[in-house]
Structures are given as C-alpha cells and as structure tokens.
Amino acid sequence: MEDQDILLKFRDPASRNLAFNQLVRKYQSKVYWHVRKMVVDHADADDLTQDVFIKVWNHLENFRQDASLYTWIYRIATNECLNFLSSKRRKFFLPLNDVGAELTQKLEADEQLAGDEVELKLQKAILRLPDKQRLVFNLRYYDEMPYEQMAEVTGTSVGALKASYHHAVKKIEQYVNQETD
Amino acid sequence: MKTPFRLDEHPRRPQPPLAPPAADYFDKLPLRVMHRVRPAAEPAPLWGWFASLSAPLRTALASVVLLLTFVGSFWLTSRPGGLPAAGVARRANAAQALAAVPRAEAVQYLLSDAAPRVTLADLADTHVAERALTADFLPGTDAEIQAALDEQPSLDVYL
Numbered sequence: 001m002e003d004q005d006i007l008l009k010f011r012d013p014a015s016r017n018l019a020f021n022q023l024v025r026k027y028q029s030k031v032y033w034h035v036r037k038m039v040v041d042h043a044d045a046d047d048l049t050q051d052v053f054i055k056v057w058n059h060l061e062n063f064r065q066d067a068s069l070y071t072w073i074y075r076i077a078t079n080e081c082l083n084f085l086s087s088k089r090r091k092f093f094l095p096l097n098d099v100g101a102e103l104t105q106k107l108e109a110d111e112q113l114a115g116d117e118v119e120l121k122l123q124k125a126i127l128r129l130p131d132k133q134r135l136v137f138n139l140r141y142y143d144e145m146p147y148e149q150m151a152e153v154t155g156t157s158v159g160a161l162k163a164s165y166h167h168a169v170k171k172i173e174q175y176v177n178q179e180t181d
Numbered sequence: 182m183k184t185p186f187r188l189d190e191h192p193r194r195p196q197p198p199l200a201p202p203a204a205d206y207f208d209k210l211p212l213r214v215m216h217r218v219r220p221a222a223e224p225a226p227l228w229g230w231f232a233s234l235s236a237p238l239r240t241a242l243a244s245v246v247l248l249l250t251f252v253g254s255f256w257l258t259s260r261p262g263g264l265p266a267a268g269v270a271r272r273a274n275a276a277q278a279l280a281a282v283p284r285a286e287a288v289q290y291l292l293s294d295a296a297p298r299v300t301l302a303d304l305a306d307t308h309v310a311e312r313a314l315t316a317d318f319l320p321g322t323d324a325e326i327q328a329a330l331d332e333q334p335s336l337d338v339y340l
Contacts, residue, residue, distance in 0.1 A: 017215065024211040032207075037197055046202070050214055057218040116198065118186070123197055141188075142196060169188050176186040 001026070003069040010060055020060075024053050027070070031077050037138045038081040038131070040106045048084055052077045067152050074153045078135060085131050103127045118176070125175035129168055136161055137168040 001022045009019035031052055036045035055076050063072060104127050108120070126134060132154075139145045139153065140161075147158045154161065231239065321329075 017219075020218070021211050021215060024214050025207075028207055028210050032202070032210075033196055036199060040199065042200070042202055046206075049210070050217060053214045054218055057214075118191070119198055121186075122188075122191065126197070141193070173186055173188055180183065180186065 007060070007063070007065075007069065020057060023056070023060075023069075027073050028053075030070075031073060034074065034077050034138070034143070035081055037142065038135065039084060040103045040127070044084070048077075048080050052080050055080070071149055071152045075155075078153055082131055082135070118180075121176045121179045122172065124179075125172040128175060129171060133164050133168050136164045137172075140165045 001019075006019050006023050006026075009015040010023070012019075028049065032045060032049045035048045035052070036042065039045050039048065052073070056073055059076075063069070067075070104124050126137060129137060135154065136150065136156075139150050140147075145153070147161050150156075150161050151158050156164075231242075234242070
C-alpha cells in the first residue's frame with residue numbers, strides 16, 4: 001500500500017486501524033534495525049520501536065506531509081534513540097564513554113560476531129563514536145541514505161553531515177588500525 | 182607489513198552483524214503496537230470530550246473547577262443557616278432572644294401552670310446561678326427545703 005493511501009485511510013475512523021496496521025507492517029523492520037543499530041540490545045530496541053509507532057499513531061493526523069512519511073518516521077525513531085541514550089547517561093550519571101563501553105559489552109555477547117575479529121573491531125570503533133556521529137554513520141554506511149534525506153531526518157545541513165561522516169570514517173579506521181597493531 | 186584498514190575496502194554489510202530477533206517477531210509486532218494504541222484511541226465516553234481538549238485547555242478548565250469548588254464551599258459556610266457555622270449562629274440567636282425577654286415576664290411564666298414543675302435539679306442550677314432565687318420560687322419553708330436536701334444521697338448534694 002502506498003503512503004498516500006495509508007494516510008487517506010488513516011484519516012477515516014472506519015479504516016484507521018487497518019491503515020495503521022499496514023503502516024507498521026511496512027516500516028517496522030526499517031525502524032527496528034535503525035533503533036537496534038543505535039542501542040544494540042534487542043529488548044531496548046523492541047521497547048523503542050513500539051514507542052516510535054505509538055508516537056506515529058498519536059501524531060499522524062497532524063502530519064503535514066512537508067517530508068515523506070518514511071523520513072518523518074525515521075526522524076521520530078532517531079529522536080527516540082538519542083533521547084533514550086542521553087536519559088540513560090543522566091539516569092546513571094555516566095560519561096559518554098561508559099555508554100559506549102556498555103554497548104560494546106552487549107555487542108561482544110552477541111554470538112553473530114564470534115570469530116570475526118576485524119568486524120568486531122569495526123563495530124567497537126562505531127560504538128565509540130558520539131551518538132549523533134554514530135547516527136550519521138549508520139544512516140550513510142548501512143542504510144545508504146542520500147545526504148539530502150539525512151538532512152531532513154537529523155535537521156542538520158548536508159555540508160555538516162558530509163564532514164561528520166568523513167570524520168567518523170577516519171576515527172573508525174584509526175581505531176581499527178590501533179587495535180590491530 | 183600489514184595493510185592498514187580502510188573502510189571502503191572492507192566488505193559492506195547491509196546491517197551490523199547483530200543477532201536477528203525471533204523469527205515471528207515482525208509478525209507479532211503490529212498486534213502488540215495495536216494493543217498499546219487502542220485504549221488511547223477509544224476514551225471513556227463520559228470523559229471523551231475532556232480528553233479531546235488540548236492540554237493547556239484541560240489544565241485551565243481543571244483550575245476553574247477547583248476555584249469554583251473553593252468559592253462554593255466558602256459561600257456555603259459563611260451564609261446564615263449555612264453548614265458548619267449554622268449551629269453556632271442558631272445558638273447565638275437563641276441566647277439573644279432569651280436575653281430580650283423582660284425579667285418580669287419570665288418570672289410570670291415560671292409561676293404560671295404552663296411552666297413545668299420546678300425540680301431539685303432546678304434548685305441546684307438556680308442556687309449556683311443566683312442564691313436568692315430559691316426563696317422566691319420554691320413553695321416551701323427553709324426547714325422543709327433543708328429536710329428535702331438532707332434526704333438526697335451525698336453525691337447529689339450541690340450545696
């Protein structure tokens with residue numbers, strides 16, 4: 001179902017539930033993995049994914065279509081992730097690096113990475129990036145999102161995003177090389 | 182010599198190598214989300230109109246209701262015949278009305294047949310209030326009164 005059809009049906013109370021169900025089915029996987037890459041842990045990603053769709057439900061009626069539905073949902077998911085990570089830091093009075101260390105521990109416990117040393121180092125390097133830079137890196141490297149769309153999701157200029165991604169790549173390469181030596 | 186790591190030479194994966202969720206996770210997720218949004222979508226009919234208002238309007242309305250409650254309770258308690266102060270006001274009115282009755286008229290009433298018969302309890306009260314009244318109102322000599330008093334158990338003697 002096209003986004004436009006979903007929006008039209010959502011505005012009709014008789015077909016609202018059906019339309020929303022279609023919307024969740026269409027975007028759930030993208031939202032889940034976008035969130036999961038940021039918080040690593042499945043349980044956290046599950047909670048946040050549900051929260052994202054509840055926010056979508058609450059605000060979809062007021063969605064003005066300035067951006068595409070996909071971009072709008074991504075923006076909500078991004079804000080949820082950043083709020084979650086910063087509230088975690090505030091709650092436990094953690095400095096920036098400690099959340100990265102906690103995420104790294106969760107990553108190391110993940111059986112999917114067993115045996116792949118370079119990939120593990122790469123993932124550790126990504127988790128050492130500041131949250132917003134990690135977000136930019138994930139959107140560009142994994143999702144291959146165009147910079148213009150990233151600018152809509154993050155509310156940052158294209159130039160700043162390019163610079164951020166470039167610095168992120170340099171930091172990652174530097175970390176992996178240091179760990180390999 | 183080792184080749185330095187370069188990200189663009191590393192095989193790109195569509196996702197980081199994290200364990201995927203359970204196989205039926207994405208089948209169940211829409212249902213779980215729908216369960217969480219439905220209660221909010223169907224508010225109780227009685228409060229539906231209230232819930233549909235914007236948050237600032239709800240706050241303002243609640244404040245007005247609270248203020249009206251205070252004003253209403255203040256008005257009820259302050260007016261004559263109102264709630265808790267009514268008993269005090271009635272007692273004050275009764276005392277004022279009794280004080281306004283002329284003394285001669287009150288004596289006439291007590292001596293007439295309409296007045297209830299004076300008892301020993303009245304004797305005790307009047308004695309405490311005004312010692313000289315007993316001689317005027319009690320039909321009996323001092324000796325008879327003293328004899329009546331002597332017959333009372335000691336605990337009931339007020340002299």
